Amino acid sequence: MMALDDRKTNFKYIGTRPDRPDGLDKVTGRARYGADIQAPGMLHGAIVRSPHAHARILKIDASKALALKGVKAVVTRADFPTGLTGEDWNLQENVMAGEKALYDGHAVAAVAASSALIARDAAKLVEVEYEPLPHVTDVDAAMRPDAPVIREGAADYSVPEGMHPNVVRRIEFGRGDMDAAFAEADEVLEATYRTEATHQGYIEPHACLAQLGADGKGELWCCTQGHWFVRRMCASVLGLDASQLRVTPSEIGGGFGGKTTIFIDPVALALSRKAGRPVKIVMSRSEVLRATGPTASASMDIKLGMKRDGTITAAQGTFRLQGGAFPGAPTAETMQCAFACYEIPAILEIGYDVITNRPKQAAYRAPGAPMGAFAAESAIDELCRRMGLDPLEVRLKNAVKEGSKSSYGPTYPRIGLVETLEAAKAHPHYSAPLGPNQGRGVASGYWFNWGGETSVSMAVSEDGTVQVSVGTPDIGGSRASMSLMAAEALGIPYENVRCNVVDTGALGVNEPTHGSRATYASGLATIEAAREIAGKLCQRAADKWGIDAEAVIWEDGCAKPSGPNAGDFPPMPIAEIAAEMGQTGGPISGHFEATPNGHGGSFGTHIVDIEVDPETGRTTVVRYTVVQDAGKAIHPAYVEGQFQGGAAQGIGWALNEEYIYGTDGRLQNPVFLDYRVPVASDLPMIDTVIVEVPNPGHPYGVRGVGETGITPPLPAIANAVAGATGVRLRQLPMTPPRILAAIQANG
Ligand code: SMO
Structure with a gap:
């Protein structure tokens, strides 16, 4: 990473407000979102969901559904591989219920049919026999000794001894002498705070189109914040080789964290494999609210000490987060961010992840x-x-x-x-x-x-425009931001840069557009790739002029002779170098692959x-x-x-x-x-x-x-x-x- 002194502060394109390249397509309906993707001969999927918050699944009879004209396949958990463990098992359990339905709306089966209407009718004909079990949906109630045990062995982490098995993780950190620090305070406040679960409320419901062959080779198109994540998760849930699966993101109508995980994608892939046809699934709004990933709800005890002059002497917090029926509530982030703004000499924070009969929480903007x-x-x-x-x-x-x-x-x-x-x-x-x-x-x-795995590639076209290929889907204008950074780094007009989000087959691994990282991480990768290209452009000019490449600088979109050769040749613009690429050494491209620090x-x-x-x-x-x-x-x-x-x-x-x-x-x-x-x-x-x-x-x-x-x-x-x-x-x-x-x- 650069030292502060090297940093550019005098910007020509950064800080301007050009139109976004995807804007016109979006307002004219040309942009293709998840539900717009079509394939010849595709089927439509519908999901059978549990009406119970907690129930044993005794029997699933799909014979009536399969008898309906137009129905091509029904899948249940039996169509998914067994033997998964840890996070993969939790993911698979959420995508399709196994022995038990764990929350209202939990998927228990899915149907593929020739039309969406037939698929929905057929889903109603799938007969599921349930044995309802006691449930709990409140975080504090789920920790009490009399709470029903929701799942055995769900924890990814060490579970504190003596606590209810619904507590799947305990975190603690702190420093300083709490008693002494509270004694120094002139006032101490103790209070309990509660927040309810909320949903990201993205406009576009989850949608995907999947094609999977019996040989394990597949393609998936979906609205997602991170297609490499989707590929990895689908492969592990279905026991596939990730390199055999190609995932292409559509335009995305809002994510806010809720599209960093999967719900319907492996189901569509499993239906496709069984039916031998592409299968599309589009969720309804009520499915999105019942069965995707809202935030965790929280119950929090705070004790805070302050001196008369306003100095905070001590802070203590206990944070109980309910993350649905699966581990993974953002308890650590809640604890880290609670007092992140203040320098407090004595601090003690304790957190618990608690599971309940609710859908698995997902990331939501600063989770x-x-x-x-x-x-x-x-x-x-x-x-x-x-x-x-x-x-x-x-x-x-x-x-x-x-x-x-x-x-x-x-x-x-x-x-x-x-x-x-x-x-x-x-x-x-x-x-x-x-x-x-x-x-x-x-x-x-x-x-x-967040930093995370980042890969960007950049190529000069023969007309002197520049193509930037990134792997972070554009939710809030990041293609425009990346184009501005490339324009700045190369000194070429913004209009001469095209930034595209490419599929998993076209680029190295990228972490999703999450953790406020797209413009930050893909952006710095774009700048580094542009620097590589500028170096190559200088080399081509140096070759032509017959001077040392060290004596050529890149400035305002042109190669310029400098030092002893300054003024010897007129500046050579990018378009001129690009037009001759074929004769002077072939295509010019730049790459950046790294895992930058957050x-x-x-x-x-x-x-x-x-x-x-x-x-x-x-x-x-x-x-x-x-x-x-x-x-x-x-x-x-x-x-x-x-x-x-x-x-x-x-x-x-x-x-x-x-x-x-x-x-x-x-x-x-x-x-x-x-x-x-x-x-x-x-x-x-x-x-x-x-x-x-x-x-x-x-x-x-x-x-x-x-x-x-x-x-x-x-x-x-x-x-x-x-x-x-x-x-x-x-x-x-x-x-x-x-x-x-x-x-x-x-x-
Ligand atoms: S909530 Mo974000 O997509 O890290």
């Missing part, structure tokens, strides 16, 4: 972080209000900076939390007067930048004004400002879009969205009418401030920005509601009935 921030940032605010301290000043006083030891261990490189707090303080919103029944809340948040990460601070109607408890988001460190904004419009999108999703999570399970263990609101995400009319114009504190781990100083924005809204809104009403809500979502009950309980 785990919003819950931890809700608890920690609410507690800080509550102490500040109690002690008459300014919550923003207290944050500034305790804020982490370069060289600070994080709550979870590592020391921070150069980061921009203080700069976001200063910018928030200087923003007119922070000092604007409040109206009646209005309160203002502030909160900060953090998310990492460096930096992005901090943000949000300010929100909430108005609460004291008669009804109804809330209105009056004004909202996002301040976040982007390191260097490649395409400021997309950075602003990420900031606004994160805030909008956080507003939904804070005020309205929740998974509601009935006493029967079934999801009560699996449609967007009842699971209501915020719509435009629920939101104010969300103001954004881009702070740029360069990331020392990236040649252009870039930080991934996608996820941090959903972390501060939950506590910022709770803090604003406390300001407006004088009551503190410690449970999400803060629906009107909950707010009203809290106001009334307060007298």
